[in-house]
Amino acid sequence: MTSRSSQATARTSSEARAVARTQTLLKGKDGIGTVRRTTLPGGLRVVTEALPSVRSATFGIWAHVGSRDETPSLGGATHYLEHLLFKGTKKRSALDISAALDAVGGEMNAFTAKEYTCYYARVLDTDLPLAIDVVCDMLTGSLILQEDVDAERGVILEEIAMTEDDPGDCVHDLFAHTMFGDTPLGRPVLGTVDTVNALTADRIRRFYKKHYDPTHLVVAAAGNIDHATVVRQVRRAFEKAGALSRTDAVPTPPRDGSRALRTAGKVDLLSRRTEQAHVVLGMPGLARTDDRRWALGVLNTALGGGMSSRLFQEVREKRGLAYSVYSYTSSFADTGLFGVYAGCRPNQVHDVLKICRSELDRVASEGLSDEEIRRAVGQLSGSTVLGLEDTGALMNRIGKSELCWGSQMSVDEMLARISAVTPDEVRAVAADVLGQRPSLSVIGPLKDKQADRLHEAVS
C-alpha cells in the first residue's frame, strides 16, 4: 500500500519531552477517511481514522509478534502471553481489567495470529480514555506471575481441546501443517498440549520483554476520536510506564523475505469419528505484497466467495452435496495459501473433491467469464464500502496496514484497484496459482479404501 498526501508537523511540548512526528497519511473528504500517524519518541506509532458520524470508538494495540516468531520449544508462547496480559498489572487485578470495560458495556478482546497479536476495546466515545488507559496498562505493565501462568495453562489446554472438537476449524490448522510442515508457519498458533505444558513463567516473561518493546507496537484508533487527544493519552500512559525512554528508537519495519513454497500433491488424513468429512484442497498462494493480489481477490470471490460463486453453485446449489463450501486466501509477508473448504458426509467426499478439483483446473486453464468478473468486482467493492461503518473494521485496517505494509491505502484507491482488475490478469493469476498441483487435508471417519482414493484429488 502506498502512503499519499503526507505532511510532517513536528512539535515539542516541553524541553524534557522528545519530538513526536505527525503525518497526515490520507486526506479524506467531509471529515471522513483522514488517517494520521504520529511516531512518538521510543518508536511507538499511533495511527487514527476519524469517523465523526458515529458515537463509538475502537482502540487497539498491535504487537509485531506471532506464532511464526516461536522456536519449537516456545510453541504457543505468543498466544499464552496474549492470555496473560489480561491477568493483571502493577495497577490492576484481572477482575479490575475486565470489570472496567464490562461496567461501560465495552467489548474487549484479543487475537493471536501467525504474524501479529492484537488487543482491542470497542466503547462509546465518552469511554475512550478509559479504554486507552486499560489497554495501554495491559501492554506495558503486565506482571506475568507464576500463579497466573499456572491457572491460565488450564484455560489454554481447554481452548486447545475446544478447537479439537470443531473439525471445521481444526482442518485449517491441519492444512497449514500439510503445506508448511514442521516450520513456524506450519505449527498451530495455540501450540500443542506438550509445548503449552512445558512453558514456564520465566520464558514467557522474557518473550514479553523482547517482543513488546514500543518499537514493535502499533496503536490504532478509529471512530469518533480526535487524533491529538488519542496521542496525548497514549503517550501519557506509556511514559508513566517508563516505556518511551529510548528517545532515539525507531519503529520496526514490516517483515519481508521471499519464501518459495512448493508443496504439491501431499495428502494428510486425520481420522476422527465425525459426522462429516472436513476437507481443504489447496496450493501455495501469494505474499501480502504481491501485486497480483487484487486479481487473486477477484478470482477467489468468483470461485468461492458467495452464494453465486462457482463452487457454491456446483457443489451445493445444483447437487446438494455440502452445506458449507467456500474458497479463501491467506497471506503472509513472504508467502501465502489458497484453499477450498468443504464439509460433507464421508460417502460424498470423492464427488465433492472431484467437482472442486475440476473447477480449479477449469479456471486455471480458462479464467473466468466477464460476467463473473463484473459480479466479483461488485461484490468486493460493495462489501468494502459496507465495512466502513464499523469502527472495529476501520481500526483493524489501519492497524494492520501500519504493521504489515508500513503505509495506508484509501478506500477510493482500494476500489480503484479492484475495479481495474482485467480478465487477462485474472487468467494469468489463475494459471499461476490454481495451475499448481494441489495438496489435501482431511479430518473425518474415512476408512482404508476411501482414504486411499484421496490421492486422486491431487494427482
Added chain:
Amino acid sequence: MTSRSSQATARTSSEARAVARTQTLLKGKDGIGTVRRTTLPGGLRVVTEALPSVRSATFGIWAHVGSRDETPSLGGATHYLEHLLFKGTKKRSALDISAALDAVGGEMNAFTAKEYTCYYARVLDTDLPLAIDVVCDMLTGSLILQEDVDAERGVILEEIAMTEDDPGDCVHDLFAHTMFGDTPLGRPVLGTVDTVNALTADRIRRFYKKHYDPTHLVVAAAGNIDHATVVRQVRRAFEKAGALSRTDAVPTPPRDGSRALRTAGKVDLLSRRTEQAHVVLGMPGLARTDDRRWALGVLNTALGGGMSSRLFQEVREKRGLAYSVYSYTSSFADTGLFGVYAGCRPNQVHDVLKICRSELDRVASEGLSDEEIRRAVGQLSGSTVLGLEDTGALMNRIGKSELCWGSQMSVDEMLARISAVTPDEVRAVAADVLGQRPSLSVIGPLKDKQADRLHEAVS
C-alpha cells in the same frame, strides 16, 4: 413493550387502492430513533427506523412461523422452507437471486427459530430497491419445485451433520429437549434425518401457503431509508404478486398463552468421543412478556455475561477449569429457559458443575452485591447504545418487536428500564428462577462412574 406517541395518518392513493394506515410509533430526536409503521391492505405491516448518519440499509421480512408450529411429522419443515425460498421464483432462478445481491456486495441470509423465520439483506442505501425487490419476490413468489426440494434435502442433511460435529452448539438442542421433552419447543429447529427425509414438496408447499400469508409477515427496514419510499416499493412488489388482495385482512396478533414448565432434576447424557464435555445446567426461565425480565437480564449479565461475571471469575479466572463459560436466557411467548454453559475436559466436569451449582444457589439465596448490579446495568446499557450503529441490529429489534410484542420501545425507555432495576427485584427474580431445581444436559465421553455422578449437580 409499549407503543408511545402514535399518530394515525390514513391516506388513499387512488380509488382502486385500499387504505394504508401509517403511525409514528416512536418519535426520535435529531432524526434518529423514529420508528414508523404502515399497515397495508392485505394485513401486511411495514416498520422502519431511519438512521440518516449511515450509508447502508438492512431490509428484512419476518414470518410468524417457527419450528414450534410443526407437527411431529413436519419436523424441520419451517427450516427446509427457509432454504427453498432461495431456490427460485417465477421471475428468478436460484443463481439470479444470489447473483443480484452478490453483485452489489450485499449480505443476504435467513434464520429459522422456534417462533419466527427471518430473511434479510444488508446493502448500500442506493441498492435498497434491489434488496426489496429480491426479498419480496422470494417471500411471495417461490416455486418450491420437486427437483429443488430433492437437491436441497442433501444440503439440509449436511447442515444437520455439521451441527452434530459441533458439540458446543448441539448441547443447546439437547438442553431444549431435556427441558421441553418431545414437544414442539423441545424438538430441533433443523428436524432430524428421518423427518427431513420424509418431507415432500407438496407438504412444504402447503406449509408455505398457510404460513406466509401477508397477515403473518412483518417487513422491517433500518438505515438510511425513507419510510414512504420503502412502503411504496414493498406494496408494489406484494401487489404484483397478487398478495394484498384480501383488503379486509388484519395482521396476526403476537402469540400468547401461559405454559407452566416444571422440568426439574432431569439429567441427559449424550455419549460422544469429544475432547471436552459440553454441559448446560439450567431451569425454567421467563416468558418474553414477563415484567421481571429486566431484573433477570441484569442477573444473567452479572452471573455469566462477561469476563467480570461470577461464573467467568470462579470457573475460568481463578481456577482455569474452562475456556468458555457463560449463562444465558431464552424467551418464548409463554415460557423461557435460563442456562449455564461450560466446556471442559471430562475429568473436570464434576468440579465445574459443583462451582456452577453453588453459585446458582448462592445467588438464589443472597442475590447480588450492589457493585455487581451497578456493573451489570452499565454493561447492558453500554452494549445497548453500541448496538445502535448497526443497521442489522436495528432491523432485528424493530422487526422482532412488531412480531412478538406488537409494539415498539425506544432505546431511552429500554435504558430507563435497565437502570430502574433494584437489588430487591434482582433478589426476587433470583429466588424465583435460580431457586428452582436445575436439570442438566451433557455431551461428552463420560463413562459409567462419571456419568452416575452427574446427578449430584441437580440434586
